[in-house]
Amino acid sequence: MSDKNSTPTPATDFIRNIISQDLDSGKHQHIVTRFPPEPNGQLHIGHAKSICLNFGVANDFDGKCFMRFDDTNPVKEDNEYVEGILRDVRWLGFDWGENLTHASDYFEQLYLFAEELIQKGKAYVESQNADEIRELRGTLTEPGKNSPFRERSVVDNLTLFRKMRDGEFDDGTHVLRAKIDMASPNINLRDPVLYRIRKISHQRTADQWCIYPLYDFTHGLSDALEGVTHSLCTLEFEDHRPLYEWILAEVSAPCLPRQIEFSRLNLRYTVLSKRRLIQLVEERHVDGWDDPRMLTLSGLRRRGYPPSAIRLFCKRIGISKSENNIEMSVLEDSAREELDKTAPRAMAVLRPLKVVITNYPEDKTEEFEPSRHPKNPDMGTRKVPFSREIYIDHDDFRIDPPAKYFRLAPGKEVRLRFAYVIRCEEVIYDSDGKVRELHCTYDQATRSGTKAEGRKVKGIIHWVSIQHSVPVEVRLYDRLFVNPSPGSDDPGGNFLNDLNPDSIETVTSCRVEPGLLKAKPADVYQFERVGYFCVDSKESRPEALVFNRTVTLRDTWAKLEQENSGQN
Numbered sequence: 001m002s003d004k005n006s007t008p009t010p011a012t013d014f015i016r017n018i019i020s021q022d023l024d025s026g027k028h029q030h031i032v033t034r035f036p037p038e039p040n041g042q043l044h045i046g047h048a049k050s051i052c053l054n055f056g057v058a059n060d061f062d063g064k065c066f067m068r069f070d071d072t073n074p075v076k077e078d079n080e081y082v083e084g085i086l087r088d089v090r091w092l093g094f095d096w097g098e099n100l101t102h103a104s105d106y107f108e109q110l111y112l113f114a115e116e117l118i119q120k121g122k123a124y125v126e127s128q129n130a131d132e133i134r135e136l137r138g139t140l141t142e143p144g145k146n147s148p149f150r151e152r153s154v155v156d157n158l159t160l161f162r163k164m165r166d167g168e169f170d171d172g173t174h175v176l177r178a179k180i181d182m183a184s185p186n187i188n189l190r191d192p193v194l195y196r197i198r199k200i201s202h203q204r205t206a207d208q209w210c211i212y213p214l215y216d217f218t219h220g221l222s223d224a225l226e227g228v229t230h231s232l233c234t235l236e237f238e239d240h241r242p243l244y245e246w247i248l249a250e251v252s253a254p255c256l257p258r259q260i261e262f263s264r265l266n267l268r269y270t271v272l273s274k275r276r277l278i279q280l281v282e283e284r285h286v287d288g289w290d291d292p293r294m295l296t297l298s299g300l301r302r303r304g305y306p307p308s309a310i311r312l313f314c315k316r317i318g319i320s321k322s323e324n325n326i327e328m329s330v331l332e333d334s335a336r337e338e339l340d341k342t343a344p345r346a347m348a349v350l351r352p353l354k355v356v357i358t359n360y361p362e363d364k365t366e367e368f369e370p371s372r373h374p375k376n377p378d379m380g381t382r383k384v385p386f387s388r389e390i391y392i393d394h395d396d397f398r399i400d401p402p403a404k405y406f407r408l409a410p411g412k413e414v415r416l417r418f419a420y421v422i423r424c425e426e427v428i429y430d431s432d433g434k435v436r437e438l439h440c441t442y443d444q445a446t447r448s449g450t451k452a453e454g455r456k457v458k459g460i461i462h463w464v465s466i467q468h469s470v471p472v473e474v475r476l477y478d479r480l481f482v483n484p485s486p487g488s489d490d491p492g493g494n495f496l497n498d499l500n501p502d503s504i505e506t507v508t509s510c511r512v513e514p515g516l517l518k519a520k521p522a523d524v525y526q527f528e529r530v531g532y533f534c535v536d537s538k539e540s541r542p543e544a545l546v547f548n549r550t551v552t553l554r555d556t557w558a559k560l561e562q563e564n565s566g567q568n
């Protein structure tokens with residue numbers, strides 16, 4: 001990939017600027033950040049943006065980043081997600097060292113902070129049910145009304161709250177609310193709920209608790225307990241910031257982290273909301289969280305994306321407060337750029353067309369020894385056998401070639417990569433009129449690397465020797481959705497209507513050069529002239545290799561979109 005096509009990389013961002021200033025002014029000596037996923041799903045490319053930011057900032061400023069699970073909702077959380085998240089963060093290249101924590105580690109302290117609020121008259125036990133609470137909350141244009149339980153005495157509140165903790169009440173009968181302002185224009189400040197009763201076993205604390213703190217209460221206080229200096233979150237939490245600051249100010253918090261919001265990543269032609277990803281998985285529209293069409297980190301890994309490509313992508317999109325809708329090509333280009341540097345080359349014929357080289361001896365085999373990587377001689381060479389019967393790709397032959405078609409056609413010449421120039425002498429048809437095979441002749445004087453090479457043949461195509469090649473299965477992936485903004489054209493917003501029916505094409509008759517027999521799961525190759533392909537880590541077997549197409553060599557979608565919009 002040439003540099004002129006590369007998207008420029010932002011050197012820094014407004015968050016790093018703030019942090020630099022805080023260090024320069026002496027406000028902080030050390031920077032502490034955190035990445036706080038809820039273990040209710042696997043990580044996606046949007047999370048990668050947050051991971052690269054939080055861990056990246058800690059690395060850049062020699063600080064630390066906590067890997068903290070926000071595990072306050074025992075209903076939806078699962079240990080399988082915890083393990084998957086840790087694996088993905090590590091795979092992406094980040095290390096939390098000793099700083100692996102859970103909001104649930106702080107349940108006892110959080111509880112004491114809640115009692116402190118009650119003692120100060122800043123929180124009360126609410127005994128209305130959820131509907132009644134909602135009724136009095138007001139709307140964006142109308143203020144809320146005070147709850148009849150708002151003026152309970154401190155003693156009553158403490159007694160009730162302790163009984164809540166002791167399991168004396170049923171789910172939904174009481175909650176603890178902050179006492180802030182029911183008339184606040186910011187609905188988050190209208191006496192938000194801090195604790196609720198949930199008689200459900202928690203994946204870490206088991207049955208130790210039957211009351212659980214809510215996100216807003218837990219988050220800021222966990223930040224403070226960890227000494228987080230900059231709590232970086234996405235823009236939807238902007239309206240929660242006054243509550244974040246209120247809570248920290250009202251309790252004896254050990255420090256005052258600063259919340260800074262940035263815009264979340266949106267990518268065209270995909271969905272990144274966990275709720276939707278879960279739906280895709282549960283309703284089996286995809287083959288699990290790591291389906292190579294999913295933009296989860298596990299899906300991208302299985303698809304063949306190297307972690308460096310994802311980090312490069314995150315660097316390119318940068319950090320800002322402006323809403324964005326990133327083109328998929330930015331992600332794909334990052335993969336192309338990284339893989340171009342690292343992927344060994346190989347020849348693979350996806351749709352084989354038999355070619356018999358009639359003037360080549362029947363029992364002869366030659367071995368060519370091209371480099372594994374054209375720009376990296378350290379990767380060494382490979383052996384590619386050549387014989388009388390080869391496969392070329394159906395796409396590289398036309399009965400009726402258009403002008404300037406430089407591949408094979410009746411009577412025309414083409415160079416076989418690393419080998420010879422051949423001429424198509426005869427086309428053999430099936431009984432139904434389809435091209436079955438080609439009879440060609442080769443010119444011995446045109447062997448690659450010899451002096452006679454100087455002959456003018458414009459096209460070069462790839463091939464494999466039939467008797468030496470290895471049959472493999474190849475899965476060609478395309479975007480999971482046909483709409484750049486899935487669900488946007490549907491009155492009900494049903495994004496499933498926009499699923500791409502052709503998002504996977506399985507090609508079972510492919511042939512690859514024999515060196516690929518050594519390929520291991522997750523190895524990525526560049527199939528010359530075709531794209532980057534990765535050995536599937538789930539379903540590939542040494543005796544039945546399966547390759548996933550990571551990305552094509554060029555951005556075919558940009559061209560399609562241009563054609564569709566009539567600009568071409």
Ligand code: ATP
Binds near residue numbers: 037
């Ligand atoms: P979703 O909205 O998809 O359900 P979430 O925000 O609830 O995701 P969390 O597990 O809470 O998922 O996210 C952990 C961190 O990752 C949060 O700090 C969140 O802001 C960040 N994050 C999640 N999605 C994105 C995104 N698309 N772009 C940037 N950061 C994101």
Ligand code: MG
Binds near residue numbers: 038
């Ligand atoms: Mg969240």
